[in-house]
Amino acid sequence: MGAKRLDGKALGLKIEARLAERVAALKDAGVEPHLAVVLAGNDPASHVYVRNKQRACERCGIKSTRIDLPNDVSQDQLMQVVMDLNADDSVHGILVQSPTPTGTDELEITAAINPAKDVDGFHPVNLGRLVMGQTDGLLPCTPAGVMQMLNDAEIDLVGKKAVVIGRSRIVGMPLALLLAQKGIDATVTIAHSRTEDIADICRSADLVVAAVGRPATVKADWIKPGATVIDVGINRVADESRENGSRLAGDVEPAAAEVAGHITPVPGGVGPMTISMLMTNTVRAAEANF
Amino acid sequence: MGAKRLDGKALGLKIEARLAERVAALKDAGVEPHLAVVLAGNDPASHVYVRNKQRACERCGIKSTRIDLPNDVSQDQLMQVVMDLNADDSVHGILVQSPTPTGTDELEITAAINPAKDVDGFHPVNLGRLVMGQTDGLLPCTPAGVMQMLNDAEIDLVGKKAVVIGRSRIVGMPLALLLAQKGIDATVTIAHSRTEDIADICRSADLVVAAVGRPATVKADWIKPGATVIDVGINRVADESRENGSRLAGDVEPAAAEVAGHITPVPGGVGPMTISMLMTNTVRAAEANF
Numbered sequence: 001m002g003a004k005r006l007d008g009k010a011l012g013l014k015i016e017a018r019l020a021e022r023v024a025a026l027k028d029a030g031v032e033p034h035l036a037v038v039l040a041g042n043d044p045a046s047h048v049y050v051r052n053k054q055r056a057c058e059r060c061g062i063k064s065t066r067i068d069l070p071n072d073v074s075q076d077q078l079m080q081v082v083m084d085l086n087a088d089d090s091v092h093g094i095l096v097q098s099p100t101p102t103g104t105d106e107l108e109i110t111a112a113i114n115p116a117k118d119v120d121g122f123h124p125v126n127l128g129r130l131v132m133g134q135t136d137g138l139l140p141c142t143p144a145g146v147m148q149m150l151n152d153a154e155i156d157l158v159g160k161k162a163v164v165i166g167r168s169r170i171v172g173m174p175l176a177l178l179l180a181q182k183g184i185d186a187t188v189t190i191a192h193s194r195t196e197d198i199a200d201i202c203r204s205a206d207l208v209v210a211a212v213g214r215p216a217t218v219k220a221d222w223i224k225p226g227a228t229v230i231d232v233g234i235n236r237v238a239d240e241s242r243e244n245g246s247r248l249a250g251d252v253e254p255a256a257a258e259v260a261g262h263i264t265p266v267p268g269g270v271g272p273m274t275i276s277m278l279m280t281n282t283v284r285a286a287e288a289n290f
Numbered sequence: 291m292g293a294k295r296l297d298g299k300a301l302g303l304k305i306e307a308r309l310a311e312r313v314a315a316l317k318d319a320g321v322e323p324h325l326a327v328v329l330a331g332n333d334p335a336s337h338v339y340v341r342n343k344q345r346a347c348e349r350c351g352i353k354s355t356r357i358d359l360p361n362d363v364s365q366d367q368l369m370q371v372v373m374d375l376n377a378d379d380s381v382h383g384i385l386v387q388s389p390t391p392t393g394t395d396e397l398e399i400t401a402a403i404n405p406a407k408d409v410d411g412f413h414p415v416n417l418g419r420l421v422m423g424q425t426d427g428l429l430p431c432t433p434a435g436v437m438q439m440l441n442d443a444e445i446d447l448v449g450k451k452a453v454v455i456g457r458s459r460i461v462g463m464p465l466a467l468l469l470a471q472k473g474i475d476a477t478v479t480i481a482h483s484r485t486e487d488i489a490d491i492c493r494s495a496d497l498v499v500a501a502v503g504r505p506a507t508v509k510a511d512w513i514k515p516g517a518t519v520i521d522v523g524i525n526r527v528a529d530e531s532r533e534n535g536s537r538l539a540g541d542v543e544p545a546a547a548e549v550a551g552h553i554t555p556v557p558g559g560v561g562p563m564t565i566s567m568l569m570t571n572t573v574r575a576a577e578a579n580f
Binding site: 107124126128129130131132158160169173174176180181182188189190191192194195201 | 413416449450457463464478480
């Protein structure tokens with residue numbers, strides 16, 4: 001294990017402790033930061049995610065309200081819930097837990113959220129601001145968490161090669177924009193399932209970000225010695241040695257830790273940072289509103 | 291001159307001829323596509339650009355209205371002009387010629403345009419849709435023009451390496467997103483002024499796009515034999531052999547044409563395509579409205 005572990009859980013708690021101070025200041029001024037979480041249907045993983053987010057709110061002193069909707073909620077009903085939350089001045093952040101039930105249009109719902117309350121950072125206006133180099137707004141949480149981890153570890157990317165594997169609207173694309181922005185100045189390659197020579201491309205990179213959603217996709221021998229490896233994947237894989245028969249695994253082969261200079265663990269790496277960035281966005285939204 | 295020239299002027303005229311048919315159909319249905327161009331100040335280059343855009347409107351049968359404003363127009367006045375055009379149902383496209391006068395905030399003006407009338411494709415909502423992989427809306431004109439030229443020349447980029455040099459909100463960033471999208475599937479590297487080893491990065495690429503704004507920045511020996519070279523630069527350089535003492539030059543060294551498989555000339559390459567894409571967006575906006 002040559003690589004230094006980038007501990008997202010510890011950094012996330014540090015960030016949340018600083019947020020708690022900002023929340024206290026807002027409360028002193030008569031504003032109670034308030035996150036509304038909309039949870040439609042009964043996907044067990046979604047329930048776990050929402051519970052984790054509400055616990056983070058408690059740690060920061062942020063009020064959270066959960067709106068439970070049945071699995072057969074209609075698009076119109078979901079849109080109406082969002083409209084009501086947009087109109088509610090006591091609500092600073094709105095999060096509609098993904099995925100929304102079959103038959104609903106998640107992108108339409110995302111676009112209906114007031115961009116100033118879009119604490120997931122998924123609204124087209126907030127993504128568009130990244131294309132424009134405007135990074136002072138509500139940033140998508142996972143990419144923002146990755147940037148915070150790189151910053152905290154003082155990893156200088158100016159002129160260096162970064163490869164982002166995955167081109168989703170949630171992680172890959174916005175993270176590529178953030179890494180290429182002025183002031184960070186990485187030379188960023190967006191790679192994906194159709195990329196040829198992915199191993200060689202990774203071997204030339206000082207930073208490899210894996211956001212593909214398949215366990216152990218990035219091999220240890222793809223990593224340049226000393227490079228930084230950020231593993232965004234959270235995959236459940238079979239493991240008979242565990243009581244429940246499974247464990248979480250990242251998108252990167254564990255042996256990459258022998259080669260890399262810095263690496264994020266799974267779990268305990270990017271995952272907790274994503275939640276801390278959600279808290280950051282909620283406090284930002286409350287401060288902007290105030 | 292080994293490379294095949296990608297003739298943007300000819301392709302642009304072909305596209306405009308097809309648009310003229312769509313315009314005629316709209317007029318038959320009682321809708322006259324209408325572009326409003328706001329020109330503030332007396333920058334000579336801006337006047338040339340606006341004239342060229344209005345001429346393209348004439349070729350397509352699109353009505354164009356030019357709103358001239360003084361160089362000392364205030365931000366509030368400019369914003370009011372945009373609001374009035376947003377509210378005017380007879381106007382389908384709004385273009386505020388860049389740059390707006392010193393002291394005005396161009397990004398605020400861009401964000402004030404109704405996204406459905408944003409025929410430049412610069413509104414954050416329209417840029418954000420690119421991050422989301424939604425490319426059926428109003429696309430920024432220069433990147434869209436580059437994509438059309440690649441498509442017309444049947445250049446297959448699936449899995450291939452593309453390098454975009456330049457990270458502006460107008461060209462580099464949105465073009466990188468378009469090249470990386472599903473269905474195009476290039477492996478895209480965003481390079482810029484801080485990039486190390488730019489020559490080597492280009493030498494490995496099947497497509498090099500230069501959007502830096504400095505003449506002859508990309509050297510002939512950076513190009514892999516047979517690669518496609520797209521030159522977005524339009525730079526005025528001294529040339530004593532010319533009557534007016536200058537000529538237009540691209541960002542790519544002319545000798546690159548000896549090495550490349552395909553190359554765009556300057557002038558007559560990307561420039562005319564940008565205008566044809568503006569016309570395309572205006573017709574799209576009118577059709578969507580109808």
